[in-house]
Amino acid sequence: MTLTTTDQPTRSASGAVVPVLAFAGIVVAVMQTLLVPVIKDLPLLLDTAPSNATWVLTSTLLSGAVATPIMGRLGDLYGKRRMLIASLAVMVVGALVSAVTSQLLTMIAGRTLQGFAMGAIPLGIGLMRDMLPREKLGSAMALMSSSIGVGGGLALPAAALVAQHTNWHALFYGAAVLGALSILLTLLVVPESPMHAEGSFDLLGALGLSTGLVLLLLPITKGSDWGWSSGTTLALFGASVVVLLLWGLLELRVAAPLVDLRTTARREVLLTNLASIMVGVSFYVVSLVLPQLLQLPSATGYGLGQSMVVAGLCVAPLGLTMMFTAPVYARLSARYGPKVTLIVGLLVIAIGYGGGLGLMDAAWQTVVTSVVLGAGIGLAYSSLPALIVGAVPASETGAANGLNTLMRSIGTSVSSAVIGMVLANTAHHVHGLTIPTMHGFRISFLIATAAVALGLLLALCLPRQARSAKPQLRASSEEDANLERANEVRWGSPLLERSRELGGGFRGRVLDADGAPVARAKVTLIDRRGRQAGATLSAEDGSYALAVPAEGPYVLAARAAGHGPLASAATHAGDDRPVDVDLALPGDTVTA
Numbered sequence: 001m002t003l004t005t006t007d008q009p010t011r012s013a014s015g016a017v018v019p020v021l022a023f024a025g026i027v028v029a030v031m032q033t034l035l036v037p038v039i040k041d042l043p044l045l046l047d048t049a050p051s052n053a054t055w056v057l058t059s060t061l062l063s064g065a066v067a068t069p070i071m072g073r074l075g076d077l078y079g080k081r082r083m084l085i086a087s088l089a090v091m092v093v094g095a096l097v098s099a100v101t102s103q104l105l106t107m108i109a110g111r112t113l114q115g116f117a118m119g120a121i122p123l124g125i126g127l128m129r130d131m132l133p134r135e136k137l138g139s140a141m142a143l144m145s146s147s148i149g150v151g152g153g154l155a156l157p158a159a160a161l162v163a164q165h166t167n168w169h170a171l172f173y174g175a176a177v178l179g180a181l182s183i184l185l186t187l188l189v190v191p192e193s194p195m196h197a198e199g200s201f202d203l204l205g206a207l208g209l210s211t212g213l214v215l216l217l218l219p220i221t222k223g224s225d226w227g228w229s230s231g232t233t234l235a236l237f238g239a240s241v242v243v244l245l246l247w248g249l250l251e252l253r254v255a256a257p258l259v260d261l262r263t264t265a266r267r268e269v270l271l272t273n274l275a276s277i278m279v280g281v282s283f284y285v286v287s288l289v290l291p292q293l294l295q296l297p298s299a300t301g302y303g304l305g306q307s308m309v310v311a312g313l314c315v316a317p318l319g320l321t322m323m324f325t326a327p328v329y330a331r332l333s334a335r336y337g338p339k340v341t342l343i344v345g346l347l348v349i350a351i352g353y354g355g356g357l358g359l360m361d362a363a364w365q366t367v368v369t370s371v372v373l374g375a376g377i378g379l380a381y382s383s384l385p386a387l388i389v390g391a392v393p394a395s396e397t398g399a400a401n402g403l404n405t406l407m408r409s410i411g412t413s414v415s416s417a418v419i420g421m422v423l424a425n426t427a428h429h430v431h432g433l434t435i436p437t438m439h440g441f442r443i444s445f446l447i448a449t450a451a452v453a454l455g456l457l458l459a460l461c462l463p464r465q466a467r468s469a470k471p472q473l474r475a476s477s478e479e480d481a482n483l484e485r486a487n488e489v490r491w492g493s494p495l496l497e498r499s500r501e502l503g504g505g506f507r508g509r510v511l512d513a514d515g516a517p518v519a520r521a522k523v524t525l526i527d528r529r530g531r532q533a534g535a536t537l538s539a540e541d542g543s544y545a546l547a548v549p550a551e552g553p554y555v556l557a558a559r560a561a562g563h564g565p566l567a568s569a570a571t572h573a574g575d576d577r578p579v580d581v582d583l584a585l586p587g588d589t590v591t592a
Contacts, residue, residue, distance in 0.1 A: 018140045020185045021124040022147045027178045028117045029151025037160040048104045058221045059108045063115030066210040071119025072402025081192040084123040091117035092179040099172035122401035125385045130193040139330030142382030146322040153319015157312030205258035208247035215240035220417050268391040273407045278455030279380045280411020285448035302438040314366045321374025329382040338386040339462045345379030346456045353449045419444045505547040508582045510538040517542025521560035558583040
């Protein structure tokens, strides 16, 4: 896969790019939270059975899960800004469809289209990586990653206020307006990424992943209605395992896969994605428990008797605190790295849920719990994209972050199913009414604490991000950012053969200290002004080839997992003869 620049020069990224992209993430969160205030009324509003009404929520979850990795890959291939606008446009259409109907099937169709907006999060993170200098990237990605919680926290009281005082269809009109505004701001402010991956879209892989995800998430979300031991539920789980295994075998065989499973299987990527599931579980528990506790009548003896709007306001600090932790994350990550920041965030979440077990007797106590959990979830969510971006090539940023966002969605889906089952099994049934109990709420918090503990164990197993004492040839922060956006090149045939087609340039092999070839080493060409002039990945036999834009002195910098970085000076005379330069990597172990 080759990374290329766009044919036309792009506008430079202005200071408004980050808030505009974060606003797109907030719009996505608003879409997700939209129906929370009217969930219990959906059967009446749509004139259908409760089991059918849940499809209004399930359809959005399924389409979002399918769209997220696919839109990320399409963004890598055809432009992240273009796909971001397309995602938001589909959401706007879906919101308008839902706004004009009270018929179940049409509402489900509209909500399915709205789920496509979930692709905006990884696309926004990819745009930031491609355009921002490194010193601004950490806080920007933190804000973008946290926007899903920020939007949810702010949208809950607003949606409750609208639902109480106007027709519930106004919620969808509001979402459509926000989506259209986000599209307009993106068109005016956000330039297209200069980085495109060459290759074809893996349609068969997209169909396989979509089928596998639907087969997996459908029984997770509907298992409580169908029965966890029912034939339908077990059959769907079994079919999902078969389909996803076959999909994985397919992805390992195609030249340009939808998801590079070899990259995904790297220790840092795999553990980060698994930790993301745990963070997703912990995030959704508080969103399910506190609103119900706040709105239960005080006559129950433990309910806090608050209105829908007041309940939303008490939970709103969860999202606001997530937003305010973005600059805190940037400082912590710059000093200690995203791994440490993720660990700190998980510890804060554990403290929030542990303390929350004893803070359920008054509305102000739920605000305290929301603030503490918001700080922890904000730090954890902000760390995840930084860990992914630091572990994958620039050509796979969109797809890799799409997969990570999908892992969070799976976490929230599992959380919804498990907590819903716990609350249902511990509820009191009085005159046909189901009333959640304090015992169920506390068990839910304990489940969240256990998920955080597992996430903490996974985070502790992440590889240490060693800091090399050797200079990294960074003439400026601009060059540092350029090195982050290196144009990785993969050739299907030996690179020494390819170098003959390139004409003038550098060619050779990347070797280790013992003279053995090093595959998939990143070789970067730096010109005399400290700017990146080209980059490639070495082939399986260690060979590489790089064309040069002009004659003159260059520095060839090489780096690979398990080896220290290396820089070697070389000069090209500007003729058609390639210059042979073998690069021998030292054996000092670092994480590439």
